[in-house]
Amino acid sequence: MKKTITGVKPTGEMPHIIRGIENLKNIDSNKTLTCLTGARPSGRLHLGHYVGALSNWIQLQETSNIKTNFLIADYQVLGDHLGETEKLRNSVIDMVIDWLAVGLDPNKSNFIVQSYVPEFAELFNYLTMFVPYSLATNNPTLKDEMKKIEKRGETESNSISLGFINYPVSQVADIMLLGGEIVPVGEDQIPHIELSRKVIKKVNTMYSTNFPIPKALVSEFPRLVGIDGNDKMSKSLGNTIYLTSTLKEITSQVNKMYTDPGKTSIESKGNISKHVAFLYLDIFYKDKTHLDELKKRYIEGGPNSVGDGEIKKLLINVLEEFISPIRERREYYLKHMDIVVNSIEKGSANARIEGQKLIETLKKSMGLLDYGKEYL
Ligand code: TRP
Numbered sequence: 001m002k003k004t005i006t007g008v009k010p011t012g013e014m015p016h017i018i019r020g021i022e023n024l025k026n027i028d029s030n031k032t033l034t035c036l037t038g039a040r041p042s043g044r045l046h047l048g049h050y051v052g053a054l055s056n057w058i059q060l061q062e063t064s065n066i067k068t069n070f071l072i073a074d075y076q077v078l079g080d081h082l083g084e085t086e087k088l089r090n091s092v093i094d095m096v097i098d099w100l101a102v103g104l105d106p107n108k109s110n111f112i113v114q115s116y117v118p119e120f121a122e123l124f125n126y127l128t129m130f131v132p133y134s135l136a137t138n139n140p141t142l143k144d145e146m147k148k149i150e151k152r153g154e155t156e157s158n159s160i161s162l163g164f165i166n167y168p169v170s171q172v173a174d175i176m177l178l179g180g181e182i183v184p185v186g187e188d189q190i191p192h193i194e195l196s197r198k199v200i201k202k203v204n205t206m207y208s209t210n211f212p213i214p215k216a217l218v219s220e221f222p223r224l225v226g227i228d229g230n231d232k233m234s235k236s237l238g239n240t241i242y243l244t245s246t247l248k249e250i251t252s253q254v255n256k257m258y259t260d261p262g263k264t265s266i267e268s269k270g271n272i273s274k275h276v277a278f279l280y281l282d283i284f285y286k287d288k289t290h291l292d293e294l295k296k297r298y299i300e301g302g303p304n305s306v307g308d309g310e311i312k313k314l315l316i317n318v319l320e321e322f323i324s325p326i327r328e329r330r331e332y333y334l335k336h337m338d339i340v341v342n343s344i345e346k347g348s349a350n351a352r353i354e355g356q357k358l359i360e361t362l363k364k365s366m367g368l369l370d371y372g373k374e375y376l
Contacts, residue, residue, distance in 0.1 A: 016197055016213075017190065020220035021056055024182065025063070034212070035060050036180030038071030038114075038171075041091040045098040046240040047319075048233030051224040051283060054102050056184055056217070061109050068109040069178050069351070072096065072344065075114045076171075079164030080149050083156075096340055098243055101329040106343035114174065116348035119355030124166075124173035126362065130202050131169050131195075139168050141191045172196040175214050176203075177355045184217040207365040211358075224283065229258035229276050244330040247320050254316050259308045263298075266307035270298040277311045285318045 018024050037057065045054070061068045072095065077088050096111060104111070114120055136142075142165070149160050163170075171192045175183055176199075183193055193216040200211050225231060226239025233240050241253045257277045263270040272278045272295055285291050294314075297306045333340055363369050 016193065016215045018182070018215055018217045021059055021217065022220075024217055030065070032065050032067060033181050034067045034069070034179045035182040035184065035217075036069040036071065036175055036178050036214075037184045038073045038174060039095065040073045040076045041088060041095045043091040043094040043235070045095060045102075045243050046233055046235070047243060047280075048224040048226075048240065049098075050102065050243055051221055052186060052219055053184065054099075054104070055221075056219055058103050060182075060184065061104060066182070069112060069180070069347075070099065070104060070109055071112045071114060071174055073114050073171075073174070075120075075163070076167050079161055079167050081158055082161065083158055092344075093340060096344060097330055097333045098326075100333050100340065100343065101326045102243060106339075106347060110178075110347035110350050111343045112178075112347045112351045113344050116344070117177075117351045117355055119352060119359055120170070120173050120177055122359055123177050123355070123362070124170045126366075127169055127173050127176070127199055127203075128166065130199050130206075135195070135198070136165065136169060139191050139195065141188050142168055144188075168192045168195050169199070172199050176200055176211055177358055178351060179212050179354070179358070180214050181212045182217050183214045184219070187218060190216055190218070203362070207362075209361065209365045221283075225276060225279060227253050227257045227276055229274055241319065241323075243323060244327045245323055246327070247316075247324075250319050250323060251316050254312050254319065257312065257315075259311075263301075263308065267301050267303065267305050269301035270305070272298060275311075277308070277315045280315055281311070281318065284322055285314070 037053075039053070042049075057068070057070065060066050072092055074088060074092060077084075077091075081088070092113070099111065100106070146160055146164075149158075149164075152158075154160065168191070172195055174180075175193075175196050183189075183196075185193065193214055197213050200213055203209055204211055204213075223231060224233055226233040226237055227241065228237070228239045230237055230239055241250060245253070254277065257280075259275050259277060260271045262268070275298075278295060278298075281291055281294075294306055294311065297304055298311065360369075
């Protein structure tokens with residue numbers, strides 16, 4: 001596929017994929033857009049979550065003509081971790097506290113727990129009938145994930161369940177129930193958006209309904225690498241920096257960052273192409289003129305050069321400045337759990353009201369209401 005310099009695919013090629021929030025703002029300025037996205041509850045969040053998703057979510061929340069819904073996908077965890085519901089309870093709350101701490105706001109957005117809204121399950125039940133078996137099982141993301149689960153070694157309580165196979169269809173229900181038009185997701189979720197489009201179009205065609213056909217909004221930012229330079233920042237690899245790290249944790253993680261092993265002294269020439277501390281500064285350090293100067297000195301070597309110690313010290317300060325307010329807000333919410341609990345109850349209650357309307361419309365269109373009343 002041909003790419004332009006900026007990585008933006010030529011327009012028209014993939015009309016259901018919007019790359020970059022800027023392109024979204026160009027599309028619709030008058031109409032209100034409904035945005036729905038979700039996450040599997042994964043506990044405390046890290047900088048990778050912020051760069052890849054949350055920063056975009058906050059921008060969407062603050063855009064006046066966009067209605068934002070954020071889903072906590074607890075069903076999706078049951079699909080392959082049925083034996084870990086105790087851990088799930090903590091993961092849900094930890095994730096919601098971090099959402100609040102970074103500035104997602106339950107007064108502006110709906111925080112929705114999937115299992116608090118039975119209408120998701122009801123809609124899902126109908127939608128499964130619209131999905132040919134071959135379409136459900138041919139999903140490349142699902143296949144990848146199934147391979148990973150098999151590798152991990154199944155146990156009775158953590159195996160690939162029928163519910164797991166069905167999760168992309170359940171995700172279609174998540175999107176359709178709330179009329180999601182824009183779905184911010186990572187690249188790996190695009191097959192689920194494509195499935196959603198097929199299924200919702202089929203409902204519309206068969207029953208003359210007019211449910212919105214969603215588009216994916218994919219972040220333009222490259223993925224934030226782990227502190228070891230690994231492509232993915234993930235808890236299991238131990239290469240993360242949590243959004244609520246203490247200064248001590250930030251310092252210890254930054255000091256472990258991969259730099260240039262070839263720069264053996266401050267004065268030797270350096271290479272920054274895989275230098276993790278510089279990659280992070282690119283994202284988090286606002287003074288780009290100073291950053292460019294530091295890079296130049298690092299690369300050139302010589303008496304005016306700069307070493308990893310100084311670069312890392314700068315990054316520690318920059319990250320502490322970014323993280324400390326988030327960490328303080330986390331502390332605040334830990335002492336005000338009522339706000340946390342209310343946020344998910346309120347958002348889920350709103351979703352139920354919306355959802356019931358949609359189910360009513362769908363059942364009416366399918367002729368599934370009031371059996372026999374035509375004879376009365
Ligand atoms: N599968 C998504 C993930 O793993 C979470 C999710 C559930 C989702 N329902 C959704 C994303 C609906 C977008 C829309 O992160």
